[in-house]
Amino acid sequence: MLCWWATLLAPWRAWSTREQLEPLATLQAEQQLDDVTVLIPARNEVQFIDQTLSKLQTQGEGLRIIVIDDQSEDGTAALVRRPGVEIISGTIPPKNWSGKLWALEQGLQQVQTRYTLLLDADISLSPGILGTLLDKARQENLSLVSLMAELPVQRFFERLLVPAFIFFFKLLYPFKLSNEPKSRMAAAAGGCILVETRVLKSINAFTSIHHALIDDCTLAAQVKHAGYRTWIGLSHAVQSHRGYDSLADIWNTVARTAFTQLHYSLPLLLLCTLIMSSMFWCAPLSAFFYPDTVFVASSLLAWLAMFIVYTPILRFYRSSPFWAVALPVIGTLYLMMTWTSAFRYWRGVRAHWKNRRYEASEHN
Numbered sequence: 001m002l003c004w005w006a007t008l009l010a011p012w013r014a015w016s017t018r019e020q021l022e023p024l025a026t027l028q029a030e031q032q033l034d035d036v037t038v039l040i041p042a043r044n045e046v047q048f049i050d051q052t053l054s055k056l057q058t059q060g061e062g063l064r065i066i067v068i069d070d071q072s073e074d075g076t077a078a079l080v081r082r083p084g085v086e087i088i089s090g091t092i093p094p095k096n097w098s099g100k101l102w103a104l105e106q107g108l109q110q111v112q113t114r115y116t117l118l119l120d121a122d123i124s125l126s127p128g129i130l131g132t133l134l135d136k137a138r139q140e141n142l143s144l145v146s147l148m149a150e151l152p153v154q155r156f157f158e159r160l161l162v163p164a165f166i167f168f169f170k171l172l173y174p175f176k177l178s179n180e181p182k183s184r185m186a187a188a189a190g191g192c193i194l195v196e197t198r199v200l201k202s203i204n205a206f207t208s209i210h211h212a213l214i215d216d217c218t219l220a221a222q223v224k225h226a227g228y229r230t231w232i233g234l235s236h237a238v239q240s241h242r243g244y245d246s247l248a249d250i251w252n253t254v255a256r257t258a259f260t261q262l263h264y265s266l267p268l269l270l271l272c273t274l275i276m277s278s279m280f281w282c283a284p285l286s287a288f289f290y291p292d293t294v295f296v297a298s299s300l301l302a303w304l305a306m307f308i309v310y311t312p313i314l315r316f317y318r319s320s321p322f323w324a325v326a327l328p329v330i331g332t333l334y335l336m337m338t339w340t341s342a343f344r345y346w347r348g349v350r351a352h353w354k355n356r357r358y359e360a361s362e363h364n
Contacts, residue, residue: 003279004305007171014174015167015309017316019233021136021147023128031131034062037110037197038117041090041103043070045121046079048241052121057084059130066110067121068103076121086110097210100190105206111197118193123149125192126237133194136231143199143228144220148189149240153317157247163323164330165254166234167313172261173217179231186224190216192238199228213260213350234316251337258334259341260350269342276335280328 007015038056042049049067056065069077070090080087088110093102104118115134119125129147137145148169151162173187193216200206203226205219212218224230244250262268282302310324344350 003275004302004309008305008309010174012174012176014171014176015312016176017234017312019175019179019231020316021129021132021233021235021237023126023237024132024135031060032062033060033130033134034064035113036115036117036130036134036194037064037066037113038119039104039107039111040065040067040119040121041070041100041107042067042072042076042080042121043099043103044072044074044076046072046074046076048122049076050079051124051241052119053080053082053085055124055126056119058127059125063130064113066107068107070099070103094210098213098215101206101210101212101215105210108197108200108206114197116195116197116200118190118195120149120191120240122240122242123191124239124241126239129235129237130194132237133192137194137196140231141229142231144188144193144195144223144230146188146193146216146220146230146232147191147235147238148232149191149238150234150236150317151240152243153319154243155245157250158244159319159323160326161247161250161330161333162244163313163317163319164310164327164334166316167310168334170313173232175232178220179233181229184225186217186221186230187232188216188220188230189232191240193219195219195223196228199223199226202226213257251340254334254337255341255344257341258338259345262338262342264342264345266342269338272338273335276331280331 040049040052045052053065053067056063064086065084066086066088067080068088068090069080071092077087077089088106090103090106093099097105108116115137117130117133133145133147136142148166151158151165153159153162169187173185175187177183177185178187203222205222208222209215209218220230220232244253259269262272306327307321307324310327311321314321314323
């Protein structure tokens with residue numbers, strides 16, 4: 001009970017969705033964007049890249065778009081070739097580099113504009129949102145502005161697990177603290193990051209974090225610790241169209257970096273297991289095994305706090321608040337995904353993504 005009420009009452013309100021950015025009505029019309037270069041790393045993205053580029057080209061005039069084809073095997077490069085889009089044929093990543101960061105490093109060499117937009121190949125931007133990002137960066141003197149994409153919640157397991165993914169991310173990286181210049185907390189969402197080009201180059205951004213698998217938050221930390229201001233928020237205007245057909249799809253996506261989040265530490269994994277188990281199951285089990293007034297009241301208070309903190313993200317995703325009842329099961333599934341990630345690491349696989357294996361030995 002105490003953990004949930006501490007989460008609810010903590011002044012940084014990690015569960016809140018108040019850090020949100022939507023397109024400004026005054027910026028809906030097409031505008032000049034010749035101050036921005038978009039870098040899109042793409043590996044086997046033939047399913048999504050067309051929609052991403054079509055939406056991007058409606059943002060405004062003068063926008064430079066560069067797609068770095070990261071050794072695709074599915075015809076992505078052919079689909080990218082269109083007026084207004086430049087393509088770089090990426091080379092094989094050097095040893096200990098992640099494929100995405102190596103692709104971005106190659107693209108960055110071609111950027112000369114004041115701002116660089118790092119955009120994933122499966123992200124659609126609603127009209128006006130890029131101009132709104134620019135306006136926020138300029139008005140608030142921000143060197144990095146990131147928006148967490150709205151993920152699809154059409155299928156059962158998406159509705160069950162996707163809002164919780166954002167919820168847990170916000171608990172780990174409270175947006176209020178991340179956006180506070182005096183705090184050491186830093187976070188970004190890799191699908192959509194607008195950053196000053198001079199900052200990227202001054203901190204040698206992609207080279208300095210070339211091995212990172214959680215590259216978005218690592219980049220934000222590099223930028224912030226160099227003395228620049230960063231901001232992260234939610235948005236309905238940045239949407240991922242990479243759906244999850246099954247529980248296995250979500251499981252593998254989370255397991256790809258979950259143990260990385262714990263710095264490959266067994267003590268942290270055990271601590272995480274203890275905290276999550278106690279938060280999600282102590283209250284209901286204590287009320288079941290000790291059905292007296294005190295334990296029942298404690299259980300009800302814990303459920304109340306759990307419901308209150310989870311409801312805002314459910315509301316953001318236009319989901320029923322009754323999904324909060326399933327939060328103990330959801331939390332247990334995420335804990336199991338984290339253990340899956342750990343077992344894979346101990347077997348020598350740091351991550352596996354798009355036919356690329358990142359060996360655990362490369363991290364040591």
